[in-house]
Amino acid sequence: MDICKNKKNNSINQVRYGCALGAFHSVSAIPGAMPIAHCGPGCVDKQYMSLGFYNGFQGGGYSGGAVIPSTNLQENDVVFGGAKRLQELIEASLKILKADLFVVLNGCIGELVGDDVGAVVDQFQKQGIPIVNAETGGFKGNNFIGHEIVVKAIIEQFVDKYTAAHSQKQKGLINVWSELPFQNTFWRGDLAELKRILQGAGFRVNILFGNNSEGVEEWKNIPKAQFNLVISPWLGLSTAKYLEEKYDQPYLHIPVLPIGADQTAEFLRKVVNFADHNKQKAEEFIAAEEKEYYYYLEHFTDFYAEYWWGLPSSYAVIGDSAYNLAINKFLVKQLGLIPAKQIITDNPPERYRPAISAEYQKLDTDVSAEVVFLEDGYEINALLENVNYGHRPPIIFGTTWERDTTKKLGGSIVEVGFPASYEVVLNKKYVGYRGALSLLEKIFTTVISKSA
Amino acid sequence: MKKINLNMPEVEVRENRLGSITGFQGNAEELVKCSGSGKLCDQKRSFSQCLDCSISKAACMVTLIQDAAVICHGPVGCASCLHEFAFTYRVNAPLRNVARPTQRRIFSTNIGEEETVYGGGDKLAESIRSVYKRTQAKAIFVLSTCAAAIIGDDIESVTDEAEKELGIPIIAIFCEGFRSKVWTSGFDAGYHGIARKLIKPAEVHRKDIINVINFWGSDVFTQWFAAFGAKPNYITPYSTIDSLSHSSEAAVTIQACPTLGSYLGAALEQEFGVPELKTPPPYGVAQTDRWFRELGRILGKEEIAEQLIVQKKAEYLPQLEKIREKLKGKLAYVTAGAAHGHALLSVLRELGLRAVGAAIFHHDPVYDSNTDEADALAQTVRDYGNIPNYNVCDKQEFELVNMLHHLKPDVLLARHGGMTLWGAKFGIPSLLIGDEHFSMGYEGLIRYGNRLIEVIENDEFVKNLEKHTINPYTSWWLEQKPYTFLKGEG
Numbered sequence: 001m002d003i004c005k006n007k008k009n010n011s012i013n014q015v016r017y018g019c020a021l022g023a024f025h026s027v028s029a030i031p032g033a034m035p036i037a038h039c040g041p042g043c044v045d046k047q048y049m050s051l052g053f054y055n056g057f058q059g060g061g062y063s064g065g066a067v068i069p070s071t072n073l074q075e076n077d078v079v080f081g082g083a084k085r086l087q088e089l090i091e092a093s094l095k096i097l098k099a100d101l102f103v104v105l106n107g108c109i110g111e112l113v114g115d116d117v118g119a120v121v122d123q124f125q126k127q128g129i130p131i132v133n134a135e136t137g138g139f140k141g142n143n144f145i146g147h148e149i150v151v152k153a154i155i156e157q158f159v160d161k162y163t164a165a166h167s168q169k170q171k172g173l174i175n176v177w178s179e180l181p182f183q184n185t186f187w188r189g190d191l192a193e194l195k196r197i198l199q200g201a202g203f204r205v206n207i208l209f210g211n212n213s214e215g216v217e218e219w220k221n222i223p224k225a226q227f228n229l230v231i232s233p234w235l236g237l238s239t240a241k242y243l244e245e246k247y248d249q250p251y252l253h254i255p256v257l258p259i260g261a262d263q264t265a266e267f268l269r270k271v272v273n274f275a276d277h278n279k280q281k282a283e284e285f286i287a288a289e290e291k292e293y294y295y296y297l298e299h300f301t302d303f304y305a306e307y308w309w310g311l312p313s314s315y316a317v318i319g320d321s322a323y324n325l326a327i328n329k330f331l332v333k334q335l336g337l338i339p340a341k342q343i344i345t346d347n348p349p350e351r352y353r354p355a356i357s358a359e360y361q362k363l364d365t366d367v368s369a370e371v372v373f374l375e376d377g378y379e380i381n382a383l384l385e386n387v388n389y390g391h392r393p394p395i396i397f398g399t400t401w402e403r404d405t406t407k408k409l410g411g412s413i414v415e416v417g418f419p420a421s422y423e424v425v426l427n428k429k430y431v432g433y434r435g436a437l438s439l440l441e442k443i444f445t446t447v448i449s450k451s452a
Numbered sequence: 453m454k455k456i457n458l459n460m461p462e463v464e465v466r467e468n469r470l471g472s473i474t475g476f477q478g479n480a481e482e483l484v485k486c487s488g489s490g491k492l493c494d495q496k497r498s499f500s501q502c503l504d505c506s507i508s509k510a511a512c513m514v515t516l517i518q519d520a521a522v523i524c525h526g527p528v529g530c531a532s533c534l535h536e537f538a539f540t541y542r543v544n545a546p547l548r549n550v551a552r553p554t555q556r557r558i559f560s561t562n563i564g565e566e567e568t569v570y571g572g573g574d575k576l577a578e579s580i581r582s583v584y585k586r587t588q589a590k591a592i593f594v595l596s597t598c599a600a601a602i603i604g605d606d607i608e609s610v611t612d613e614a615e616k617e618l619g620i621p622i623i624a625i626f627c628e629g630f631r632s633k634v635w636t637s638g639f640d641a642g643y644h645g646i647a648r649k650l651i652k653p654a655e656v657h658r659k660d661i662i663n664v665i666n667f668w669g670s671d672v673f674t675q676w677f678a679a680f681g682a683k684p685n686y687i688t689p690y691s692t693i694d695s696l697s698h699s700s701e702a703a704v705t706i707q708a709c710p711t712l713g714s715y716l717g718a719a720l721e722q723e724f725g726v727p728e729l730k731t732p733p734p735y736g737v738a739q740t741d742r743w744f745r746e747l748g749r750i751l752g753k754e755e756i757a758e759q760l761i762v763q764k765k766a767e768y769l770p771q772l773e774k775i776r777e778k779l780k781g782k783l784a785y786v787t788a789g790a791a792h793g794h795a796l797l798s799v800l801r802e803l804g805l806r807a808v809g810a811a812i813f814h815h816d817p818v819y820d821s822n823t824d825e826a827d828a829l830a831q832t833v834r835d836y837g838n839i840p841n842y843n844v845c846d847k848q849e850f851e852l853v854n855m856l857h858h859l860k861p862d863v864l865l866a867r868h869g870g871m872t873l874w875g876a877k878f879g880i881p882s883l884l885i886g887d888e889h890f891s892m893g894y895e896g897l898i899r900y901g902n903r904l905i906e907v908i909e910n911d912e913f914v915k916n917l918e919k920h921t922i923n924p925y926t927s928w929w930l931e932q933k934p935y936t937f938l939k940g941e942g
Contacts, residue, residue: 011561011579012528013586019529034924040598040629042505043529045870050533053869062924066849066870070502073630078602092499092937096850096929108527108599109630112568138527139568139599378586400535404555421539 001152001242004234004349006141007373014377014401015050016345016418017183017320019138022047023146027103028064029181030208031215034099035063038086038117039107041072043138051143055418056185056425069093073109083115090124090131100216101158102131103150111137125157130216132157144235144346147180151239154219155246162220163247172277173204175225175243177236178257179322181209185420189429190257194231197258197432200289201268202281223247226275231257231267232322233359234352255359257326260334260436261293289433296437303444311447312412314338314389318380318398319417320346323430324371325359327397327416330436332363339369340394341387345417347375381405395447412446455820456647456719461608461624463644463715465506465632467494470714472634472816476844477935480797480810483842484830487817499937501849505629507595508533509638514593514625514645516541516668516689517696518550521557521589525576525607526597531560540668541689547670547887548690557587563599573605580614580622590693591621593645601628621693623649633846634814636711636789643716646688646696651724654700659751661685661698663705663726665713669889676893679760680753687716700724704750708733708888710819710826711791718820730821732791732828734893736798737769738835768894775901776804782908785859785880786810787845787852788867792888794828796865799891801836803901808859809841811852813868843935847871853925854934856880863908879918881911 018025021043024035037044048065052058060067069092071077071085086104093102106117121133134153136146176194179187188210195207206221207213228240228251240251252274258267265286272282304311315337317324321344331337339360348356353373360371374380384396384405393410396402400421406413415423416430429435430442455469466472475495476483486492507530515522515537524531538556545553561579563572576594583592592614596607607624615622627641664673664684673684685695685702699705705720706729707713717728727750734743741761748757784805786796793812801807819826833839841859845851852871856864856878864875864882875882883904885891891900923930 006564008564008566009562011523011559011575011582013557013559013583015528015532015535015558015560017528018532019527021529022532037502040505041503041633041635042508042629044502045504046508046533047529048502049536049869054533054536054539060870060873062922066501066847066873067924068502070500072500072503072633074633075630078598078630088498089500096499096926097924098926099924109602112599112602138529139564141564142528400539401555419535421535 006347012376018143020136020140020146022143023150025182032100037070038110051182054421105136108138163223173225175206175228178231189427190431193429193432200285202278259330312395314340316341318343342371462626465637466634474846480839480842504635506627506638510627510642513642519590521587523559524595525561530597534558544668640715647719661702663702666708709791714819730826735795736802780804783808783861785861798832811845876914877921
């Protein structure tokens with residue numbers, strides 16, 4: 001599997017992602033899996049405080065935050081190597097902590113001084129212990145890249161052991177690769193909704209991350225799936241291609257996360273067509289969901305059509321490509337809002353950028369949007385201040401970093417990405433049928449609260 | 453032994469400078485004795501969970517200066533959490549009368565694989581220029597990181613050259629995580645940079661200014677110092693580069709927490725002639741008496757101190773009895789950084805609770821002032837007696853979980869993120885207060901006491917959560933002695 005690379009860039013202000021090691025969150029996101037960090041003393045804490053705490057206050061849970069074993073490498077280890085310390089740490093972790101899978105993540109120090117983490121982990125693997133090793137030095141890229149490294153490591157070193165040669169694929173079973181856990185503040189609710197709608201349409205779903213995943217057991221079933229479903233502009237694509245080669249599994253790439261009834265129905269039909277599976281069940285589900293969705297939408301319309309103090313008509317989205325594209329699609333196609341400027345901040349690998357930009361050219365039959373790739377907060381905010389939003393203040397979908405600029409513009413802000421320090425998030429979702437309703441609630445509560 | 457040397461770019465880490473340790477099990481009296489006799493040996497753990505690091509602590513002290521900019525020279529992850537200080541700055545601004553808290557200026561040089569091969573010095577130099585151009589900051593701090601140190605970037609030369617070019621202080625702070633297990637070494641690193649490059653020798657000595665080294669605690673000192681005809685000069689959160697540079701003019705330096713301010717308090721005294729108030733901060737009645745008396749003595753205003761003590765005690769102590777009645781005999785466990793942990797141990801015992809144990813993040817056998825007078829642990833032991841199960845434990849959750857499982861206290865008092873959670877999971881009401889001045893002085897005891905009663909009475913959430921908690925620790929571990937993995941000399 002080709003691990004992606006971020007585009008190389010200059011120094012940045014107002015950081016909008018973690019480092020590759022931050023992908024230990026992807027391990028914590030798998031029920032029953034436990035990260036073990038081979039890194040400096042503050043590395044895990046920093047990634048947790050940024051991604052897990054001051055980002056929706058998501059919390060650490062079973063195997064996140066302060067639970068995570070770490071070698072906390074010191075000067076001595078930098079000079080003489082830290083492999084021995086890691087071995088000791090793994091031995092103790094196996095006694096102290098309960099987990100079905102351990103994932104060792106190597107950080108900057110281990111990688112730079114050349115600790116052979118693979119060899120250490122290999123000894124444990126040989127004893128039949130479910131443990132894998134991922135080389136996630138922070139300088140290798142951001143946590144999106146780290147996520148791909150971790151996923152590949154788990155498949156290659158763990159899942160693969162449970163794969164009988166030419167094992168039978170199960171029709172209707174899907175592996176879903178979508179949002180980046182914890183980085184996307186709303187990933188838990190979103191993945192639950194994705195699983196719910198796919199199940200509703202008649203599929204069985206390996207959602208792989210989050211509370212609705214069956215955990216490590218589910219990962220073992222990855223090779224049995226009929227196909228891989230990538231629901232994001234780029235993250236997960238290299239995993240899907242890797243699985244295609246490895247297990248002869250086809251994949252379906254849908255770049256736009258579905259938000260709202262139209263998008264979700266279109267999404268489900270694409271999946272059903274690709275799978276050639278139980279069309280009738282899917283149509284029944286869509287009909288039932290639409291009945292519920294439009295019940296609420298109809299009541300909402302009293303407000304939407306009659307709120308005579310004015311609602312914003314133009315918007316900008318500043319965020320990771322997955323949410324950026326999805327929210328754009330929803331705002332344009334469902335609410336008829338006018339896209340002002342769209343800024344993608346997750347530093348997608350160069351090779352995916354033309355395809356992502358192209359999606360913004362066809363937001364609707366007659367609507368396209370200007371999109372730029374930027375991660376530097378200074379440039380982002382400078383750009384936002386100089387956009388023509390028309391005669392009414394805009395609504396900004398962004399992060400905590402955009403609050404000052406939004407105030408300057410007299411607009412409203414909905415925090416939809418890292419860092420979202422002014423959101424407390426439990427299972428809130430913004431995708432699918434139910435997520436669209438909570439997004440509508442959030443948008444218009446924010447807008448009308450401005451005068452409160 | 454002189455611990456301050458402003459000619460060196462780096463300050464020695466606490467392990468070497470103060471003999472600080474991060475592992476100990478026993479009781480408080482024993483630890484005080486060992487510290488005094490120089491018999492303190494660190495112990496290391498063969499199992500450990502993630503710690504904090506010096507970078508965050510240095511960042512904390514420089515990011516919150518109103519008109520500075522901060523560049524973290526390293527991979528992006530070392531800076532990705534710094535938005536927590538942008539958040540803190542805003543949340544706490546009202547407590548410090550900052551009406552319009554501005555955006556914190558936080559940058560990362562974002563070094564990647566290429567710089568790990570060819571070096572990141574050029575990128576740093578370029579970043580400093582662009583940060584100055586963008587922010588017009590009054591000073592720029594550059595934080596070093598593990599990766600930058602390992603690849604051997606010469607940060608000091610880059611910052612020196614940038615300083616010549618730009619004409620503002622560009623201050624290198626050496627705070628690589630791997631240098632120290634005692635993350636408070638990062639505070640020292642931040643202060644060292646400030647003392648070396650920002651604080652100017654005093655041209656005037658002012659009797660009306662008192663340096664306060666603290667975090668973001670509420671402004672209690674304006675009122676307290678008014679009686680002495682003085683005003684606080686807060687260092688460093690919410691200060692300005694200008695106010696910091698004049699810290700040398702103050703009549704005295706006080707500290708909210710000597711674990712935090714040890715180095716700068718001593719540097720201001722030894723290098724700039726500002727006396728440091730060395731007795732531990734005013735937590736608990738007896739210590740508050742001593743603290744005001746000592747402040748009065750240094751300022752030459754003993755009578756005012758006596759009047760203030762009498763007046764404040766008359767106002768607040770009568771309320772204390774009622775609070776003590778409600779809290780009497782409750783069992784408390786404390787987990788916190790060193791000096792503030794000692795402060796909480798004084799406060800809770802003053803309020804009538806019993807300390808059943810403590811997990812304190814590290815121990816400094818002596819502070820930079822090099823005097824027994826400053827020993828806050830000795831003070832709380834003298835004033836309120838010994839503390840059993842007093843352990844030095846640097847945020848090792850597995851040890852805390854094991855301890856709480858065995859000790860089953862009525863309340864958990866904490867001062868740091870990441871630990872209070874387990875109180876709740878065990879159904880133990882827990883209290884974490886970010887404002888370090890909250891329990892200070894006589895009035896602080898009343899405030900904290902009332903808050904504690906509220907917390908203990910309102911245990912519905914934690915009692916319910918306890919029934920549904922999932923525990924990642926094995927039952928084998930919970931039945932072991934809590935310090936099974938603490939072994940030998942480090």
